[in-house]
Amino acid sequence: MTVTDDRPASVLGTRRLRKEDPALLTGEAKYTNDLDLPGALHLAVLRSPYAHARIISVDTSAAATSPGVVAVYSGADLADTWGAPMPSAWAVTADMKNPAHYPLASGKVCYVGDGVACVLATSDAAARDALDLIDVQYEPLPAVVDLEDALSDRVVIHEDLGTNSSYTWDLKIEGHEGQVDEAFANAAYTVRERFVQQRLIPMAMEPRAVAAVPQPFGGDMVLYSATQVPHILKVMVALTLGIPEHQMRVIAPAVGGGFGSKLDVYAEELLCVALARKHKVPVRWVEERGENTVATIHGRGQIQHVELAADADGKLTAVRIRILADMGGYQQLITAGIPILGAFLYAGVYDLPHAYDFSCTGVYTTLTPTDAYRGAGRPEATYAIERAMDVLADQMGIDPMDLRKRNFIRKEQFPYTAFTGLTYDSGDHLAAAEMAAELADYAGVRARQATQNVPGATKLLGIGQASYFEMCGLAPSRVLASLNYSAGGWEAATVRVLPTNKVQVVTGTAPHGQGHETAWSMIVADRLGISPDDVDVLHSDTAIAPLGLDTYGSRSLPVGGVAIAMACDKVIDKAKKIAAHQLEANEDDLDFVGGSFTVKGSPDRTMPLAAIAFEAFTAHNLPDGLEPNLEAQVTYDPPNFSWPFGTHICTVEIDTETGQVDVLQYVAVDDCGNQVNPLIVEGQVHGGVVQGMAQALYEEAVYDSDGTLKNASLAEYLVPAASDVPNITLGHTVTPSPTNPLGVKGIGEAGTIGSAPAVMNAVIDALSSLGVSDMPMPASPHNVWKAIQSAQQGASK
Amino acid sequence: MKISVTVNGTVHESDVEPRTLLVHYVREVLGLTGTNIGCDTSSCGACSLHVNGEAVKSCTMLAVQADGQSITTIEGLAVDGEMHPMQQAFMENHGLQCGYCTPGMVMAATSLLKENPNPTEEEVRIGLEGNLCRCTGYHNIVKSVLAAAAK
Numbered sequence: 030m031t032v033t034d035d036r037p038a039s040v041l042g043t044r045r046l047r048k049e050d051p052a053l054l055t056g057e058a059k060y061t062n063d064l065d066l067p068g069a070l071h072l073a074v075l076r077s078p079y080a081h082a083r084i085i086s087v088d089t090s091a092a093a094t095s096p097g098v099v100a101v102y103s104g105a106d107l108a109d110t111w112g113a114p115m116p117s118a119w120a121v122t123a124d125m126k127n128p129a130h131y132p133l134a135s136g137k138v139c140y141v142g143d144g145v146a147c148v149l150a151t152s153d154a155a156a157r158d159a160l161d162l163i164d165v166q167y168e169p170l171p172a173v174v175d176l177e178d179a180l181s182d183r184v185v186i187h188e189d190l191g192t193n194s195s196y197t198w199d200l201k202i203e204g205h206e207g208q209v210d211e212a213f214a215n216a217a218y219t220v221r222e223r224f225v226q227q228r229l230i231p232m233a234m235e236p237r238a239v240a241a242v243p244q245p246f247g248g249d250m251v252l253y254s255a256t257q258v259p260h261i262l263k264v265m266v267a268l269t270l271g272i273p274e275h276q277m278r279v280i281a282p283a284v285g286g287g288f289g290s291k292l293d294v295y296a297e298e299l300l301c302v303a304l305a306r307k308h309k310v311p312v313r314w315v316e317e318r319g320e321n322t323v324a325t326i327h328g329r330g331q332i333q334h335v336e337l338a339a340d341a342d343g344k345l346t347a348v349r350i351r352i353l354a355d356m357g358g359y360q361q362l363i364t365a366g367i368p369i370l371g372a373f374l375y376a377g378v379y380d381l382p383h384a385y386d387f388s389c390t391g392v393y394t395t396l397t398p399t400d401a402y403r404g405a406g407r408p409e410a411t412y413a414i415e416r417a418m419d420v421l422a423d424q425m426g427i428d429p430m431d432l433r434k435r436n437f438i439r440k441e442q443f444p445y446t447a448f449t450g451l452t453y454d455s456g457d458h459l460a461a462a463e464m465a466a467e468l469a470d471y472a473g474v475r476a477r478q479a480t481q482n483v484p485g486a487t488k489l490l491g492i493g494q495a496s497y498f499e500m501c502g503l504a505p506s507r508v509l510a511s512l513n514y515s516a517g518g519w520e521a522a523t524v525r526v527l528p529t530n531k532v533q534v535v536t537g538t539a540p541h542g543q544g545h546e547t548a549w550s551m552i553v554a555d556r557l558g559i560s561p562d563d564v565d566v567l568h569s570d571t572a573i574a575p576l577g578l579d580t581y582g583s584r585s586l587p588v589g590g591v592a593i594a595m596a597c598d599k600v601i602d603k604a605k606k607i608a609a610h611q612l613e614a615n616e617d618d619l620d621f622v623g624g625s626f627t628v629k630g631s632p633d634r635t636m637p638l639a640a641i642a643f644e645a646f647t648a649h650n651l652p653d654g655l656e657p658n659l660e661a662q663v664t665y666d667p668p669n670f671s672w673p674f675g676t677h678i679c680t681v682e683i684d685t686e687t688g689q690v691d692v693l694q695y696v697a698v699d700d701c702g703n704q705v706n707p708l709i710v711e712g713q714v715h716g717g718v719v720q721g722m723a724q725a726l727y728e729e730a731v732y733d734s735d736g737t738l739k740n741a742s743l744a745e746y747l748v749p750a751a752s753d754v755p756n757i758t759l760g761h762t763v764t765p766s767p768t769n770p771l772g773v774k775g776i777g778e779a780g781t782i783g784s785a786p787a788v789m790n791a792v793i794d795a796l797s798s799l800g801v802s803d804m805p806m807p808a809s810p811h812n813v814w815k816a817i818q819s820a821q822q823g824a825s826k
Numbered sequence: 827m828k829i830s831v832t833v834n835g836t837v838h839e840s841d842v843e844p845r846t847l848l849v850h851y852v853r854e855v856l857g858l859t860g861t862n863i864g865c866d867t868s869s870c871g872a873c874s875l876h877v878n879g880e881a882v883k884s885c886t887m888l889a890v891q892a893d894g895q896s897i898t899t900i901e902g903l904a905v906d907g908e909m910h911p912m913q914q915a916f917m918e919n920h921g922l923q924c925g926y927c928t929p930g931m932v933m934a935a936t937s938l939l940k941e942n943p944n945p946t947e948e949e950v951r952i953g954l955e956g957n958l959c960r961c962t963g964y965h966n967i968v969k970s971v972l973a974a975a976a977k
Contacts, residue, residue, distance in 0.1 A: 050917040053925025054909060054932065056860015056900040063859035154845075234864045234872060234926040234960050285862070285926025286960050318865035542924030542961050708920045712966060716923065719963030743869035743958065750955040751964040756947070780963075 041555045044708040047547040048561075049540075058283040061238035061255045062315045069240065069311035070099055072301060073156035075146040075163050076324060077138035080174070080358075080395035080736020081186065082167035084137060087146055092162035095148075097155030099308070101163065103146045104135030110303045112271035115359075116294050118261075118515040119366035121391075125196040128187040128393075130359040132296035132303075138167070139186055139358030140397050141737055142323030144296055149304060149312065172395045172736030176332050176353045179392040186358065186393045195356060195391040196365060200372050202448055205383035209338075212347030212384045216338035220421045225805050226331040226409045228355065228730035231402050232748050233541075235285020236316035237325055239297050241305035249276045250306065254298055257287040258579040259539050261362075261516065263571045265294045266302055281569040284541035288720070289401030290325050291541065292581045293362045297324075322741040327730055328402020330355030331368060335375070335413045338384070343425050343432050347384035350375045350413065354391045357398035364400045365391050369512060370500070370582075371406030373449045377414035378458045378498045378674060379436040383448040395736045401581060403720055404778040407499055408785060415495040415786035419793065420802070428475075429790070430466060433496055434459060444767065451500070453672045454774075455764045457700070458496055462676040464760045465494070465698040469678040482798045489683045490693075491795025494676060495786035501775040502671035503582035519666040520584070521576035522592035524553060524600050526659040528646035530639035532557065532564045534596075537577015538589035539569045543777065544709045545585060549593050551705055552771070556597035557638060558624025576664065583673070583775025586705065591769045592665035598770075599661030607644055607659075608636045610652040671766050671774035675699035677718070677783035679791040685799070685817055688810035690726055690792055697783060698760035701776040707761075710776050715757050717780020723749050724781075725788035726807050747807075800824050829893040833858070834902030842889045848882075849873040851889035852899055860900040860929050864958070871957030874930035874937075875899045881937030883930075883956070900929035903936070912936045912974045921970030923961035931957045935971045944975055 052058040087103035114129040133144045146163050150156035171184045179186075179193045186193055202208070213219060240253040250272055256262050259279040267274040284291065297314045305312040316324065331354050338347040354368040368389045375387060418436075422429035437458040438445050445453040466472075471492065478490045503509070504518035523535035534549050545568065550561035567573050577589075601621055608626035609616040612634050619626045626641070628634040641659065644650060648657030680694040697718055704710045727747040731739045740746040747753075765772030785806065792808045793801060796817065804816035830839050833856060840855055852858045852875065861884060864872030873884045876898040903910040912932050915921070922928040931954065938945065938953040945953060950971045951964070959967060 046917055047920065049925070050922060051909065053922055053928055054900075054913040054916055055904055056858065056929050058925055059859065060862070060926065062863075063853075065857070232960055234870065234924065234958065235862070236864070283925065286924040288960070318867065318870075544923070712920045712923055712962060715963035715965040716961045717963075719965075720960070742867045743865040744867040748958050748960065750958060751951040751968060752948075752955040754964055756968070757963065757965050 039555045040551050040561055041705055042707065045547060045551060045561065045706055047544045048550065049544060049546050060235055060283045060285055061240060061253050064240055064253060064282065066240055066242060066311045066313060069313045070149045070151065070308060071153040071156045072297065072304065072312055072314040073148045073153065073160050074144045074297065075160045076320065077141060077143040077145055079138055079167050079169050080141050080172040081170040082138050083170060084135065084145060085166040085168055088164040089146060092148060092159040095155065095159035095162055097151040098148055098159045099151065100149045101146065101159065104131065104133035107133055108135055111269060113269050115296065115299065116265045116269055117360040117362060117364065119363045120513055121198045121365045121369055122196045125365060126190040126192065127195065127360050128190060132299045140395050142397055143358065147300060149308065153315065172734065174394060174396065174732050174734060174736050176355050176392055176394065179394045180353060186395055193393045195393060197388060197390045198369055200387040202383045202385050208384040209347045209349055209386045212338045216346060217341040218339040218343065218421060218424055220337040220417050220424065222335045222417050222420055222803065224333045224335060224413055224416060226329040226333065226412065227806055228330040229328045229402060229724055229728050230322055230730050230746055231288045231290035231325065231328055233286035233288055233290055236318055236321045237291065237295065237297065238315040239301045240311060240313035241301035242311040243305040243309060245309035249278065250302060252279045252298065252302055253282060254279065255284050255291060256281050257284065257291040257539055257541055257581055259569050259571055260537060260577040260579050262294055262298065266298065269299060270302055278572045281539055287541045288403040289328065289405055289581060292401050293326060319742055322746065323397050323738055326361050326400035327357065327397050328399060329409060330399045331409050333409065333413045335417045337417050337421055339421055343421065343427065343435050345376065345379050345381050345436055348376050348381060350387045352389035354389055355394050355396065355399055356391050357394060357396045359398050361398045361400040364398055366514060367399065367401055367406045369406065371410035373451055373500055374407055374410035374498060375414050377411060378438060378496045380438045380442065381448055385448050396732060403717065403781045405582065407778065408721065408782045411495065411497045411782045412786045416789060419790045423797065430462065430471065430494060433462060433494065452669060453498065454669055454766045454768050456672065456674050457762060457764050458674060460762050461674060461698045461700055462496055464762060465676040465678045465696050468698065468758055468760050469680060469694060469696040471678060474680050487685045489685060489795040489798065491681045491683065491791040492678065493787050493790025493794050494678050495783050495790060496676045497783045498672055498674045499583065499779055499782050500670045500672060501583035501778060502587035502667060503584045504670055505668060506666050516578065517666065518578065518588065519664050520578055520589040520592045521662065521664045522589065522596045523660060523662045524593065524596040526600060526638065526642045528643055530559065530642045532559065533567055534564060534593055535567045535574045536589055536593060537574055537579065538585040539579040541580065543580065543585060548586065548705045548709060549590060552590055552593050553597055556594055583777040586773050587671040587769055587775050588665060588667050590705065590773065591771055592663045594771055595665055596661045596663040599663060600659060603661065604638060604641045604659060606652055606655060607641045611644065611650065612636055667769065669768045673699065673701040673774040673776060673779050675779060675783060677787040679787040681791040681795055683792065683795045683813060688814035690808050690813060692722065692755045694758065695755055696758045696760065697780060698762065699776065699779050700762045700764050701779065702764060702766045702774040703772040705773065711759055713776045714759060714780040717778060718757050718784045719749060719754050721781040721784030722754060722788050724806055725785045727753065727809065729807055827890050829890055831892045832896040834898055844890055846889040847885050848887040848889050848892050849884035852884065858899045858901050862926050862929060864926065869958065871934055872927050872930040874933040874957060876933055876937060879940065881934045900933060903932065910936065911977050915970040915974035915977065919966050919970040919973055921962065921966045927957060927959040931959060931967060938971065939975055947972060
């Protein structure tokens with residue numbers, strides 16, 4: 030007997046082109062600053078030129094008479110406007126010290142870019158012109174730029190706190206306290222390294238933009254913002270300004286990238302809403318790039334002390350980590366928690382016994398606040414362990430790939446309960462590493478290296494690897510509770526079949542480049558047996574999609590996408606009741622295939638979803654007690670994080686005379702479980718890899734000793750251009766997650782997590798024959814040249 | 827100052843402040859908001875459009891300098907409801923994510939192919955180095971431009 034499967038091929042896993050694209054490609058899409066808001070006043074913010082200073086006086090009188098100016102406010106003028114300080118949602122410890130932070134400073138400023146006054150005018154140009162006329166007298170105070178200097182409390186920034194240390198957060202493994210010291214005492218090898226995660230500027234191509242549109246008599250307020258988190262923003266603005274939440278609506282129009290920098294509640298959002306209420310007209314603000322570099326959050330900013338202990342075979346026996354994290358002048362939304370998101374990952378993809386000791390201290394400096402930046406804590410952790418593994422391999426005189434293979438958690442150990450108590454859902458690190466090695470011709474590069482990197486050679490070849498695990502898909506709400514995070518980690522979805530069998534999906538995710546409209550349509554199409562073209566995805570407007578926790582932490586697919594699949598299943602369950610009623614069949618006797626219900630064994634007794642949708646609409650003949658609609662809502666709280674993983678291998682050639690690093694080849698093998706749309710997955714990896722490569726080779730927020738950012742523009746801060754980066758070779762293994770019905774894992778941050786350590790391991794590998802064992806990021810020509818010089822001076826001593 | 831500018835085939839007579847940049851003119855006076863602003867140092871290329879058929883960063887030009895010139899913005903690239911082959915190539919090769927750099931990138935890329943109809947991958951990368959993208963890592967942008975060249 031031949032069994033034929035006449036089900037249509039699933040759209041899941043196909044390289045479907047994005048439905049978002051035509052609007053974006055033709056200029057039809059509207060970003061916040063594109064909105065036409067008649068009568069809107071323009072806000073401009075005067076920012077402190079000092080990193081640390083007392084405000085002696087603010088004279089706004091000249092600015093107030095400037096043409097087009099409607100009002101000018103100092104921080105003191107608005108002090109009574111705020112019901113609460115700016116929100117910070119993550120008190121990582123009960124005794125965390127967190128200074129009150131208001132949209133405009135009064136009293137003192139704590140970083141260059143801190144707002145001190147603002148102007149409302151009839152045009153953006155008039156508002157900015159008037160900023161020059163505000164006279165602020167400052168008493169400069171010493172800047173605190175260096176983290177270890179901050180820790181010393183030489184200068185205490187927030188006097189009321191008495192110290193620059195905000196918190197110390199520890200992760201010790203209960204019942205195994207002595208094991209770490211014991212492992213180090215008995216280790217055959219130990220590694221002790223200090224790494225610096227330089228500050229990075231996220232630089233989403235769309236600067237931030239805000240518009241608040243009041244309804245002065247009705248009391249409603251609409252806030253448009255270039256944000257990743259319209260839902261969180263709605264709650265936070267309502268709380269901070271005392272606006273009844275039901276009268277607050279937040280809309281994120283087209284959003285031009287975020288990378289974590291738009292996962293926040295910012296001063297300008299609160300200022301626009303407060304001033305729109307006060308003046309009873311729309312108020313809008315758009316950020317200039319120069320402002321963006323100082324007034325939007327920065328990422329990274331850590332000093333990492335990493336210690337590994339290993340036995341004679343190189344098997345890891347203990348990991349000890351001490352982190353000093355730079356929070357900047359104040360905390361933003363989740364500043365304090367960023368290093369904690371990495372705290373569980375400093376043993377990487379390795380099978381470590383319960384010998385783990387992590388501690389992080391967060392300190393204030395007089396620099397721009399830090400917060401989530403692509404990967405948020407996890408790139409830092411991966412960098413530390415993966416660089417340290419290379420150091421260990423070097424010490425042992427074995428190939429770093431070999432060392433990793435000795436330590437990988439093996440495929441058959443999954444699901445794997447780690448020393449932290451967290452369960453890693455699925456993985457096959459060896460397969461990913463072997464695929465990457467093959468794609469990169471690892472053995473071939475090693476052979477070429479042996480002939481090329483000879484004494485006196487000026488072009489040195491290096492190959493470096495990073496194998497990563499990412500804890501993403503934020504997150505099980507109870508785990509977040511145990512970390513003292515103020516929100517949950519669920520996601521909401523509504524699937525609504527319209528009378529004509531077109532489908533509306535309402536999602537709580539808030540895309541800003543990730544292609545959710547396409548991907549969510551594909552999930553629905555697969556489940557309901559319809560075309561993705563017949564699905565419309567509604568998002569990023571809290572009046573249309575009232576429930577949601579937005580897009581960050583590679584959560585949208587493994588939480589929000591799964592919620593949509595589950596809502597589809599609920600719709601099918603309800604449709605089945607209607608079909609059973611009309612076909613006069615038992616529900617258990619119905620199959621749902623290709624968008625139709627059919628009675629088992631009676632192929633002519635069938636009812637398509639389209640007919641059921643219309644029946645649900647007319648309600649003429651529904652089962653008793655069944656509500657006349659075909660719609661379902663699901664709020665899904667994931668039982669676990671999702672754990673994507675992979676191996677990246679980078680090959681570089683370094684010119685020892687100029688310090689120039691050329692990336693010859695970059696291979697990324699990533700496993701995010703089942704892929705909904707490989708085209709989108711690949712795009713996420715490409716972009717992520719280049720963002721991590723940018724940390725390794727190009728980018729750093731450089732401050733002078735006065736706390737002034739020296740590269741505060743895109744002319745000076747080196748976001749790589751097309752000519753600075755290579756093509757990327759991708760491979761994928763597929764290890765479905767067993768914890769969700771789609772078998773998916775997040776992929777938004779993975780590329781960034783794998784790439785910085787892979788590139789730096791390649792750089793150090795190339796330079797190792799010159800005696801270079803480490804160097805700070807970025808491996809700019811200057812830093813490479815310095816590292817070579819200092820290694821050679823060391824050797825000649 | 828009074829200027830007369832042809833934008834996407836239509837002649838516009840406008841009275842503008844001498845300090846008005848071309849990008850502000852097309853966005854705020856003409857309402858053509860497809861041209862985006864990504865920086866204030868002429869570094870990012872998000873505001874690229876065509877002046878007499880050649881890509882120009884419209885933040886580097888005053889509106890008054892456009893007097894008597896012919897401008898094409900991203901809104902003028904599609905003809906009769908059909909996207910330009912470059913726009914199609916970007917869609918087919920996933921050459922965009924958030925879309926913010928995209929109008930400028932597409933305008934720069936069409937101008938690049940006009941000068942060099944059959945570029946190598948390296949020539950595309952160098953030709954687009956004045957346009958920054960933070961999402962794609964450029965891989966699929968380069969692929970899109972090469973695909974458009976092959977059409």
